[in-house]
Every structure is written in C-alpha cells, then in structure tokens.
Amino acid sequence: MEDAVFFAITPKSFRKLFDLYYEPLCRSLNYYTRDAQAIEEIVQDVFVTLWEDRDRLHIEHIKTYLFSAARYRALNYLRDRQRQATFLEAWSEEELLQKQGNDVLNYDELIPQLQIAIENLPTRCRQIFDLSRKEQLTYRQIADSLNISIKTVESQMSIALRKIRDHFASNYHCG
Structure with missing residues (x-):
C-alpha cells in the first residue's frame, strides 16, 4: 500500500476528531443499547485506545475506524x-x-x-x-x-x- 495516506494523530488532530465524532458515535450506538452511560464509556474507550495506540495504528479511513471500533466494543459490551x-x-x-x-x-x-x-x-x-x-x-x-x-x-x-x-x-x- 505505498499510495495509501495514513492519518497521523497529533494532540490537535485528536481534539478535532473527538469534537467531530463523539456525538455521532454516541448516537450510532443507540441502535445497540439505550444505556447512555454505557454508550459514553464505550465511545470514550474508543478514543482512549486511539490516543494510546496512535504510534502503532496505521489508519487510512479514520471515520470508518472509529465507527467500526465503537460498534465492536458495543457488541462486546452487550455480549459480556x-x-x-x-x-x-x-x-x-x-x-x-x-x-x-x-x-x-x-x-x-x-x-x-x-x-x-x-x-x-x-x-x-x-x-x-x-x-x-x-x-x-x-x-x-x-x-x-x-x-x-x-x-x-x-x-x-x-x-x-x-x-x-x-x-x-x-x-x-x-x-
């Protein structure tokens, strides 16, 4: 994938991502659960993981990554x-x-x-x-x-x- 452009996560870009996607991610998880506290924890976990793993992650499509990560965490939460x-x-x-x-x-x-x-x-x-x-x-x-x-x-x-x-x-x- 030489031509792929990966998204670099800096403190400034992270803040923009959080501001841009936090609410839409929360709304999308309402499909899986109406537990607002659980939804907020899941979305926060997604962002914490994104920040902690920013140097190891190679993300080409950040929106897809965030929504997929949130969905998988919600499904795991419900399963657990x-x-x-x-x-x-x-x-x-x-x-x-x-x-x-x-x-x-x-x-x-x-x-x-x-x-x-x-x-x-x-x-x-x-x-x-x-x-x-x-x-x-x-x-x-x-x-x-x-x-x-x-x-x-x-x-x-x-x-x-x-x-x-x-x-x-x-x-x-x-x-």
Missing part, C-alpha cells in the same frame, strides 16, 4: 452483560434449588410459596420477572417492550431473584 446476567440468573436459581434441597421441601408446598414470593415483588419487578420466566422473553426483548434499558431489566431481575431467595430463606430454615 448478557453473559453476566445469565451467570447471575443461573447462580441464583442454583442457590434456590440448593436451599430447597437442603430444606427437603415438598413440591406441593413449594409452588404456592413461590407464587406468594412472586406476588410480593414490586409491580415493575414482578412484571419484568413474569416476562422473563412466563413469556420467555430475552432481556433485550423485555427492555424494548417496556422502553427501558437492559441494565434496568438485569437489575430488576436480580432484585426479583434475591427477594424470592430471601422469601424462601426466611420461611424455611435448614435444621
């Missing part, structure tokens, strides 16, 4: 958040099952107690829990249908699972 939520959910369910096993609960006794625990959840929390468990919707689908962030869904599911676990812990003690 989903893995974390899935792990937390599995762990919570395992804890509940283990607690049930330790208490030797009768299945006929368990279901009504579970229903009571779910009914006692705060309204929004119960709604999100039901969409996840009864309707089998993904966190993304729940977030989209309720016009909330995935982070809010994850938080509400964590609260729901903790309250259900606490309900069982306070009503059934290991002997």
Whole structure:
C-alpha cells in the first residue's frame, strides 16, 4: 500500500476528531443499547485506545475506524452483560434449588410459596420477572417492550431473584 495516506494523530488532530465524532458515535450506538452511560464509556474507550495506540495504528479511513471500533466494543459490551446476567440468573436459581434441597421441601408446598414470593415483588419487578420466566422473553426483548434499558431489566431481575431467595430463606430454615 505505498499510495495509501495514513492519518497521523497529533494532540490537535485528536481534539478535532473527538469534537467531530463523539456525538455521532454516541448516537450510532443507540441502535445497540439505550444505556447512555454505557454508550459514553464505550465511545470514550474508543478514543482512549486511539490516543494510546496512535504510534502503532496505521489508519487510512479514520471515520470508518472509529465507527467500526465503537460498534465492536458495543457488541462486546452487550455480549459480556448478557453473559453476566445469565451467570447471575443461573447462580441464583442454583442457590434456590440448593436451599430447597437442603430444606427437603415438598413440591406441593413449594409452588404456592413461590407464587406468594412472586406476588410480593414490586409491580415493575414482578412484571419484568413474569416476562422473563412466563413469556420467555430475552432481556433485550423485555427492555424494548417496556422502553427501558437492559441494565434496568438485569437489575430488576436480580432484585426479583434475591427477594424470592430471601422469601424462601426466611420461611424455611435448614435444621
């Protein structure tokens, strides 16, 4: 690529790039998540990496580089958040099952107690829990249908699972 012109990143050009592309990059990531804090962190990470690696990078098309880097970071962020939520959910369910096993609960006794625990959840929390468990919707689908962030869904599911676990812990003690 002898004829290629690579973009040199100087403090002045970096500032211009930041001013020019920060907002458009943030807006473009709204397609992937509506979590403004996560979007800002992702875009800032892209610019930090650009600055830190400026001497090693050979960028021919800076706009393409920035938008691609932001998109990949957003997808990685979403993947990692989903893995974390899935792990937390599995762990919570395992804890509940283990607690049930330790208490030797009768299945006929368990279901009504579970229903009571779910009914006692705060309204929004119960709604999100039901969409996840009864309707089998993904966190993304729940977030989209309720016009909330995935982070809010994850938080509400964590609260729901903790309250259900606490309900069982306070009503059934290991002997």
